[in-house]
Amino acid sequence: MADLRDLDVPVVAAPMAGGxxxxxxxxxxxTAGGLGQLAAGYLTPERLASDIAAVRDGGTDTFGVNIFVPETEPVNRDAVARYRDRLLDYAASLGVELPAVEELGDDDDRFDAKIALMxxxxxxxxxFAFGCPSADTVDELRRHGCNVGVTVTTEDDASRAAEAGADWLCVQGPDAGGHRSVFDRRTEPPTQPLDDLVRAVLARVDLPLVAAGGVSTxxxxxxxxxxxxxxxxxxTVLLRTHEAGTKPAHADALADPARTETVVTRAFSGRPARALRNRFTDEFTDAAVAEYPAVNKLTGGIRRAAATDPDGINLWAGSGFRDAAVESAxxxxxxxG
Ligand SMILES: Cc1cc2nc3c(=O)[nH]c(=O)nc-3n(C[C@H](O)[C@H](O)[C@H](O)COP(=O)(O)O)c2cc1C
Structure with a gap:
């Protein structure tokens, strides 16, 4: 089995779903000696299969794929309806019709089909992100030669992942860009600094760790x-590289001197995520509800309509966003490294 300790350059490119x-x-x-990872989140299994083929056709055999673990708690439709009401005028101003609450149920992002593909x-x-796969799933993957990692934000979650049979952990600290990988979407994301979290996890589990969050130098x-x-x-530091598919409005915002702050918000997806502060986060962070993936679907049309407007889209960014350079990955x- 491949081993993270064998990387020539001890740097893993985060899987970044959404483009x-x-x-x-x-x-x-x-190819640079680190480890690249495809982001399976939001993709159909068919599209994921074609991305895997493209990586292999490009001559790369050592790489990863990241999968979102489905929610364990069903969506609270009343909460979604409340947030939907709050977004109505804004959506109308963009000419967007919001989906009905009944269309915003639970969705497992085709988890089983993606595991079978792996x-x-x-x-x-x-x-894995957003939760811990079952011991059976981990076992099945390991029997097919996959080296299984779980993203954790607390030492308790690290213990759970170890018990499920994970081979390695990605320990994600509070400065990370994008979604925080809390197992329970309704908990507040922990604020324990990365270094303390790493020490605490190392005291609990004997697994190789990859540390993430705000690392940019x-x-x-x-x-x-x-x-x-x-x-x-x-x-974050890869978002402006030549090979990244980041929306131009997002990539430009990372270098815009007027944008000085990141915030943690559930406004776009219902799960906590760190993003550059913008008009959307200012207007909707307080009203947002912890109902992923319903909120993600609810705001999808709004985000598509505002794709070129940095004040209307999710500008995922970790605290080191100023170090994101225009260069090759x-x-x-x-x-x-
Ligand atoms: C644009 C963006 C998308 C992300 N998407 C995912 C994802 O699909 N799966 C995942 O496990 N982590 C995702 N993350 C979080 C990263 O894995 C990682 O924890 C984070 O980027 C580390 O912090 P940094 O951005 O400060 O380097 C994403 C991060 C960003 C910035």
Whole structure:
């Protein structure tokens, strides 16, 4: 089985669902000696299969795929209806008709089909976000040669992942860009600093760790690794690279001197995520409800209609967003290694 300790450059490219991760980004990260990961979130299994083929056709065999674990608690439709009411005028101003609450039920993002694809394709690294896969799922993947990782934000979740049989953990701290990988979407995302979280997890479990969240310079990457993780995982710092599929409005906002702050918000998806502060986060963070994936679907039309407006879209960003450079992803990976 592939092993994270064998990477030439101890830097993992974060899987970034919603467009930023492309097969080209994965190929560039792995070719540079790090590890690239496709983001299966929101993709159909068919599209994921074609992205996997594109990575392999590009000559890359060592890579990962990241999958969202389905929610365990059903969607609260009353809460979704309340947030929908709050968004109505804004949506109308963009000419967007919001979906009816009945259309916003639970959705497992085709989890079983994606797991079957991982097994068929014998993907070297399979990582999970938003929850812990069952021991049976982990076992099935391991029997197909997959090295299984789980993203955790607390030491208790680390213990759960270890009990489920994970081979490695991605430990995600509070400065991370994009979604926080809390297992229960309704809990507030922990604020324990990354270094403390890494130490706490290392005291609990004996597994290789990858540490993520706000790592954007070589010095910081070295500092974090000196605590024990075998690699760092970086997302935000890759968003402006040539190979990333980041929307231009998002990529430009990361370098806009007027944008100085990130916030944690459920306004776009219902799950907590760190983004650059903008008009949408100012207007809707307080009203948002913890109902992923219903809220994600609810705001989908709004986000598509505002695709070129940095004040209307989810500008996922970690605290190190100023270090996101326009360069090749291979240069970024090597710079941090
Ligand atoms: C645009 C964006 C999309 C992301 N999508 C995912 C995802 O699909 N799956 C996942 O496990 N993590 C995702 N993350 C979180 C990363 O895995 C990682 O924890 C984070 O990027 C680390 O913090 P940094 O952005 O400060 O480097 C995403 C992050 C960003 C910035």
């Amino acid at each position: 930023p991760t492309t097969p080209e980004l994965v190929i560039a990260a792995s 097994c068929d394709e014998r993907i070297p690294f399979v990582s 070589r010095d910081r990457a070295g500092e974090v690794r000196s605590l024990g993780p075998v690699a760092v995982q970086v997302g 291979a240069d970024t990976i090597r710079r941090l």
